[in-house]
Amino acid sequence: MEQPARILHGTRLSGHTHRVMLFLHLLDLPHEFVDSPAAVRQSPAFRGLNPLGQIPVLEDDGLALADSNAILVYLARRYAPGSNWLPDDPVGAARVQRWLSLAAGEIAYGPAAARINARFFDTGVPAALAQRLAARVLGLMEEELGARDWLAGAATTVADLACYAYIAHAPEGGIALDAYPRVRAWIARMQALPGFVPMPAD
Structure with missing residues (x-):
């Protein structure tokens, strides 16, 4: 049977893109990557895929999906039911959703914003706020990883994928991980997953 056409639009230095790319690799799903820098995202063609002009966008067999966390949910349900x-259980699903919300909240405005401020452009998030949010979420992760190896339960979930890139690359934004040995051990476990692909630092 011919594989459905999959195209991932994004940039390789985007943690949001990386979480989808990583999941595609972990699920061994063939795909084409299309680099989509800011200028491309303003084009009518890209806006036809995502009117908000944001990355990533996944085209899967004629379906265009935006929002990295939504794409993770889609891929899990379609290709790994x-x-x-x-x-599927209510408690497990709720635990995953909690971390997806943290990935879109404290992590996005904490470690992710600090990295973007330091490396690319001013996000508008004050440095002090990004540091506070980073300390809050890293402290939470450090505490909860004391009880288990993965964020939402006994096994790897899309919660881990959603949080990984911006936590692992937090030092690029001046956020040190030295005080969080469990978080660093979790990063190492993520990087040891079969099929893991790194997000480049440059």
């Missing part, structure tokens, strides 16, 4: 990636 019944797996640990997205639990």
